[in-house]
Amino acid sequence: MTFALLATLAKMGVWLAVLLQVTPIMVWVERRGSALIQDRLGPNRVGPLGLFQSLADAAKFFFKEDVIPHEVDRFLYLLAPLLAVVPALTTFVVIPFGPEIEVAGRSVPLLVADVDSGVLLLLALASLGVYSLVMAGYSSNNKYSLLGSVRASAQMISYELALTLSVVSVLVPVGSLRLDRVVEYQQQAEWLGFLPGFNIFPQILGFLVFLIAAFAETNRLPFDLPEAESELVAGYHTEYSSMKFALFFMGEYMSMATLSALGATLYLGGWYLPGLDYSGHWAWTAGLGLGVLLAKVALFLLFFVWVRWTFPRFRFDQLLRLGWKVLLPLALVNFVLVAAMTVAGWL
Amino acid sequence: MELAVFSVFALLAVVSAAVVVLHRNPVYSVMSLVVTLISLAALFVMLGAPLIAALLVLVYTGAILVLFLFVIMLLNVGREEPATGGAAQKWVAVASALMFGTILGTLLWGRHFGLASGPLDAEYARPLPLARVLLSEYLLPFEMVGLLLLAAVIAATVLARRSEPGGEPDGGGTAEGGR
Amino acid sequence: MSVPVAGYFVLAAALFAIGTLGALTRRNGITIFLSIELMLSSVNLALIAYSRVLAEAGYALEAALRGQVIVFFVIAIAAAEAAVGLALFIAIYRNRQTIDVNRLNLMRW
Numbered sequence: 001m002t003f004a005l006l007a008t009l010a011k012m013g014v015w016l017a018v019l020l021q022v023t024p025i026m027v028w029v030e031r032r033g034s035a036l037i038q039d040r041l042g043p044n045r046v047g048p049l050g051l052f053q054s055l056a057d058a059a060k061f062f063f064k065e066d067v068i069p070h071e072v073d074r075f076l077y078l079l080a081p082l083l084a085v086v087p088a089l090t091t092f093v094v095i096p097f098g099p100e101i102e103v104a105g106r107s108v109p110l111l112v113a114d115v116d117s118g119v120l121l122l123l124a125l126a127s128l129g130v131y132s133l134v135m136a137g138y139s140s141n142n143k144y145s146l147l148g149s150v151r152a153s154a155q156m157i158s159y160e161l162a163l164t165l166s167v168v169s170v171l172v173p174v175g176s177l178r179l180d181r182v183v184e185y186q187q188q189a190e191w192l193g194f195l196p197g198f199n200i201f202p203q204i205l206g207f208l209v210f211l212i213a214a215f216a217e218t219n220r221l222p223f224d225l226p227e228a229e230s231e232l233v234a235g236y237h238t239e240y241s242s243m244k245f246a247l248f249f250m251g252e253y254m255s256m257a258t259l260s261a262l263g264a265t266l267y268l269g270g271w272y273l274p275g276l277d278y279s280g281h282w283a284w285t286a287g288l289g290l291g292v293l294l295a296k297v298a299l300f301l302l303f304f305v306w307v308r309w310t311f312p313r314f315r316f317d318q319l320l321r322l323g324w325k326v327l328l329p330l331a332l333v334n335f336v337l338v339a340a341m342t343v344a345g346w347l
Numbered sequence: 348m349e350l351a352v353f354s355v356f357a358l359l360a361v362v363s364a365a366v367v368v369l370h371r372n373p374v375y376s377v378m379s380l381v382v383t384l385i386s387l388a389a390l391f392v393m394l395g396a397p398l399i400a401a402l403l404v405l406v407y408t409g410a411i412l413v414l415f416l417f418v419i420m421l422l423n424v425g426r427e428e429p430a431t432g433g434a435a436q437k438w439v440a441v442a443s444a445l446m447f448g449t450i451l452g453t454l455l456w457g458r459h460f461g462l463a464s465g466p467l468d469a470e471y472a473r474p475l476p477l478a479r480v481l482l483s484e485y486l487l488p489f490e491m492v493g494l495l496l497l498a499a500v501i502a503a504t505v506l507a508r509r510s511e512p513g514g515e516p517d518g519g520g521t522a523e524g525g526r
Numbered sequence: 527m528s529v530p531v532a533g534y535f536v537l538a539a540a541l542f543a544i545g546t547l548g549a550l551t552r553r554n555g556i557t558i559f560l561s562i563e564l565m566l567s568s569v570n571l572a573l574i575a576y577s578r579v580l581a582e583a584g585y586a587l588e589a590a591l592r593g594q595v596i597v598f599f600v601i602a603i604a605a606a607e608a609a610v611g612l613a614l615f616i617a618i619y620r621n622r623q624t625i626d627v628n629r630l631n632l633m634r635w
Binding site: 349350353357360361364365367368369373376377380383384387390391393394395396398399402403406407410411414415418419421422424436437439440441443444445447448449451452455456470471476477479480481484485488492495496498499500502503504506507509 | 529532533534535536537538539540541542543544545546547548550551552554556557559560561563564567570571572574575577578581587588590591592594595597598599601602603604605606607608609610612613614615616617619620625
C-alpha cells in the first residue's frame, strides 16, 4: 500500500514539475514567436535571448498592487482564479507518460490515475473549467466582464461537444476508455507500410476537428473574442490584477498544455515513437517516454502560437455557427466513418 | 479509512445542500449544487460506479448547471425576498421535509443490508458491463432517451425564442436568447 | 473500517428532505427547480447504493447493474427536463417580468 502511495506521489510530482514550467516557457515562446512572425525583435534584454523575461514577469506579478474593486461579490471574485487553475492541474492524471515499468520488483503503470474510465474522467474535469469564466464575469460588477464571460462560456460548452465526439471516435477501434490502451493500440498498427501507426493517419478529419475544438476550448485566437483587447477591454478578467490575473493566465496555458497532451496521446502516439528502445532501466524508460510526450506537446504548443499570430479572430456569431453547424456534423461524420471502418476490420 | 472519506464527502454534500436551499442569492445556490454533485460523484466512485460518477460531473455539473447559470444571468435574478407565507409555511415545510426524510430513512434502513465492503469487485466497476447492458437489454429506452433529448432541444428552442411580428426568426438556440 | 450501506441511504434520505424543504419554502422559481434537482440526485445516490447491494448479494452482473442503468437514464431525463423548464422560465419572464412564484398566480381561484 505504501509503495503504491509513494509511486503515485512521485508521478504527481513529475507532472506538477512539468506543468508549472509550462507557463514561463510559453510566455517566452509566445513573445519571441510573435516577434518573429511580426518581423520584430521581441524581448531580448533580460538575460541571453530574453530568456529571463518570464522571471521578470513573475516578479512583476508578485509586486503589483492587488486591487479588489468596490462592489464585487467578494467570495466568487476570489474563487474564480482558483477554479481556473484547478481543472487544468487535475486533468493530467490520466495521461500516460511511458510504458509500465518495473521498480523494485513491482510493476508501476506510468499513469497517476490508473482507472478504467480514463478519458471520461479527463473530460469531466475539463468541463468544470467553465465555472471560472462564469464566476469571474458575474462577480466583477462590470458589463464588459459579464459579456466576455457569457461569450466565453457559451463558446466553451459549444465546442466541448465536438471535442468529446472526436475523442470518442479515437476510442472506437481501441475498445477502451483508457489512454494507455490507446497508446498500445497505436504501437501495433502501421499505415501504408511505412507510416507509424498513429491515429492521425486514418482519422485526419477527427484530428482537424479536435484541433479546432482545442483552440476554441482554450480561448486562443482565432477564437479569443471573449478576451480580445480591442473588443471587450480584457473580457472576463478585466477586473483582475496581479496574482489573480496571473492565475488565469497560468490556467489558460496549462489547459493548452493539457489539450495538447491529450491530442498527442490520442492522435500522435503519446509517449511512443517507433524505433526507440524503451527497455532498460526504469528511469531511462520513464524519462524517454516523458521526453517524447513533451516533444509532441511542444509541437502542438508551437502550432498554437503560430496560429495565434497568423489569423484574425472570429466574430462571435461566426464562432458559434462554426461550432454547431460545421464542427459538430463533421465530428459526427468522422464518428460514423470510424465506426464503419472498425466494423469492416480496417482499423 | 473508508469511513473517514465517506464522512467527509457526506458532510460536504449535506452542508452544500443546505446552502443550496437556504442562500438568498441563486448564483450561490447553483455553485453549492455543484459542490453537492461533486461530493455525490465521489460517493458514487466509492460505491463502485466510476462511469456514472464521471457522467454526473460531465453532464450534470458541466452542462445542466451551466445552463442554470446562464438563465439566472439572463433573467437578472437578484437576491430573493423572504417568503410571505409566514411562520406557518416554514413549519409546514419543515414538517413535510422531516416526514419524507424519516419515511425514506426508515424504509431503507430497516432492511439491514449489511456492509458495503471496501475493495471493489473488479468486474463490477468497469465500463464494459454497464455499456453492454445498456446497449443490449436497454437499447429501446436508450434510443428513446435520444429522441426525448431531441424533443427537449426543439421545445426549448421554440419556447425561448422571441416571437417577432416581422416573421423572421432570430439567431435562436444560443443560451443568450439569440441576441 | 467499512461503511454500512445504510449510511448511504440515510444520506440520500437527508438530501431528499433538504430538497423538499427548499422546494416548499423558496419564492424564486429557479431555486425551486434547483431543489428538485437536488431531490433527483439524492434518489440517484440511493439507486447506486442499491445496485451495489444487489451485486454483493450475488445477483448476476446484468441484474445488479440495473441501478446504474436507471441512474444513467435519470441523468439524461434531468437534462431534458432542465432545458425545457428553463426555457419555460424564460418565456414566463418575458410575459410577466417575474419568476417569483407568489406573483405567478393567474390560475389561482
